[in-house]
Amino acid sequence: MTRTRSRVAAASVIALAAAIGLSACGGSKAGDDTTSTSSESCVDTSGDTVKLGLINSLTGAMAISETTVSSVLHMAADEINADGGIMGKQIELVQEDGATDWPTFAEKTEKLITKDCVAAIFGGWTSSSRKAMKPVAEKYNSLLFYPVQYEGLEASKNIYYTGATTNQQILPAMEFLKSKGVKTLFLAGSDYVFPRTANAIIKLYAEELGIEIVGEEYVPLDKDDWTTQVSKIVDAKPDFIFNTINGSSNVGFIKAYTDAGLTAETTPIISVSIAEEEAPNMGADVTGQYAAWNYFQSVQSPANEKFIADWVAYDGPSDVTSDPMEAAYDSMYLYKAMVEKAGSFDVDKINAVSDGVSFDAPEGTVVIDGENHHISKPGLIGQINADNQFDIVWESDGPIEPDPFLEGYSWFPEATRDALVAAAG
């Protein structure tokens, strides 16, 4: 008796639940013209403030890098506020913690857009975090400013990329190696999308430049043991090592490299993720090694002098400045310039006028490309000196226009580019 009744009860609960579930299915199918767009933007700038959101990992493995970006964004907002704000409105920052967790980046993006009604969001570091935020920013037609050099091959009308794309960092590094007469190159990288993509591009360009790739090794991001891979470098005897390792794994790499008896004189390294903050923490002397960036603390410009002085005076986590920090600093000023040119905080109006908007950044004047939402940047190669600062030993012939899909480079396979552009929509 009990059994039968319980089955009936269970069945009716299931039926009820299923009915409710089905009745909820009334949305549009993909490709329908009638797709109801997401709720109207709730951004309110009628008062004398404008809310901007920050998402940086303040906890977890990426906190060490992203906390600095958060601080410099606060500094930029303070400066802009002291100078009268954006279109006379004071910036009110809402900080969220990405927690080095990609679903959290997606959640916080949605929270900032729908609950805090921010006009734009600044932040993210890893490509995974950007990929988690991108669909959310697109869904709500909001704006995201991403401040870190990355693998390129992406463009979104809802993202402004103020770090370098590959043709502003990887390709200049290759040109520098060519100018040094490098014949053989070894690729060492962390095993994730940026090094994999960078190396795929490096291999194509190396063939064009007549540089031979004599080895390619990857180690997971959170793994520090590079001993086996470095012994392969010793055997391959390359003229140069192209290092796309990210984060603390670099410490393990430099240790294995030093232990194997390799030096900057015999087998120099060119890195794309070691900057002023990382260089002193490598656990071994890295003097004489190279790095490719678009900004160094040693850049000589009045804007950089001011930037460094402000940063030293600011109550931040350190007194050194670095490329991702500078790109984040630029992003807030570029946003201000775009809003003031558009005369509105409306995303579509900003996008309509963004082309050509410029800022006298510490790295030099940067200009937004309205088509691909990246910015022009000078390509710089620095050599680490005894003070763990970089002496600039090579620079590109003026700022390099951003080309995320490498359209101006005939050696990049057309089929790949077409497929990527098509996929990007």
Place this chain on the structure above:
Amino acid sequence: MSTTPVERATTFARSWGSLVGIGVLALLLIVVAPAVLDEFRLNNLGKYCCWAIVAVGIGLSWGRGGMLVLGQGVFFAIGAYAMAMHLTLETAGPDGIPVFMILYDPLAPLPGFWVPFRSPIFTLAAVVLVPILVASVLGFAIFKRRVKGAYFAILSQALAVALAYFIGGTIKLTGGDTGLSDFKSFFGYDLADPVNRRMIYTITAVVLVLCMLVVWQLYRSRFGELLVATRDAEERVRFLGYDPANIKLVAFVVSAVMASIGGALFVPIVGIISPKEIGAAASILLIAGVALGGRASLFGPALGAILLGYGRSTLSERFENGWIYILALMFIVVTLLLPDGLASIPRRLSGVVTSRRRTA
């Protein structure tokens, strides 16, 4: 088993009381929540519900079965990646390949193991059948060899870590560390449309309620009694002529399927899946929710998982720097004061009342 009428009545009432509880929970999740929560909060609740689905399974395996499943990330990954692969291919179009593969060779054929995931039917079947297969093989090997206790926990955790490493290390095949993301549609329904997102939420809430009904039925069945008996005195169950390995296997397989379904629903709700969501830390966080709620109770695991998810979201909104410490402190306090989790509060309160009555 002879029971007095009074005992029978209490069991009856408790069992049906639980069903009423599930009904109330269903009402709250399926009717009330969509009515009062906005899109963002509802989507978050959907995410917590995915964790709760996994947690209900953990409650069965760990709470009732005594198997500390520290590696449910493995099964979560099976469901999540099956779904993510399907959604990636759906987004890529009928002849397209995933964007991350284009770079290496735009004209390369889709890797063999991706091909069947073009089919929605195959994907849904895989979400249920693959964890059954994997958990059966694993469970058979483990339980027949009488691996239990800490050894079982370490083994299951090691599997989750190994799988996370494997996916991270096969970037050209799986998207690697960066994971799979940027899905545009869900079985033909546009994911940017709020109506469709509500639909996915509702499906998730319904699935959670169904999982609780399954576990409710299991707990009150003879199997449920055997499972608890196996947990508390495995040798005695063996002497009675039952094979404890089979009993544990069933619980393990059911919890694996739940973890897989939770993973599959997580993907359209959150929009990204990466090895970080399945490794050691993620698997332990799933366990933490269950411990918080009360692992052996019917409602504890699900409510604990939802509460932990809610705590993560709201605390980190208020205290973006220190939230993780506050959460950890709360967890420590609860486990110290209430070893049986938050679900034991009503029992403790009634215990206080009865003991007061006795003394009075």
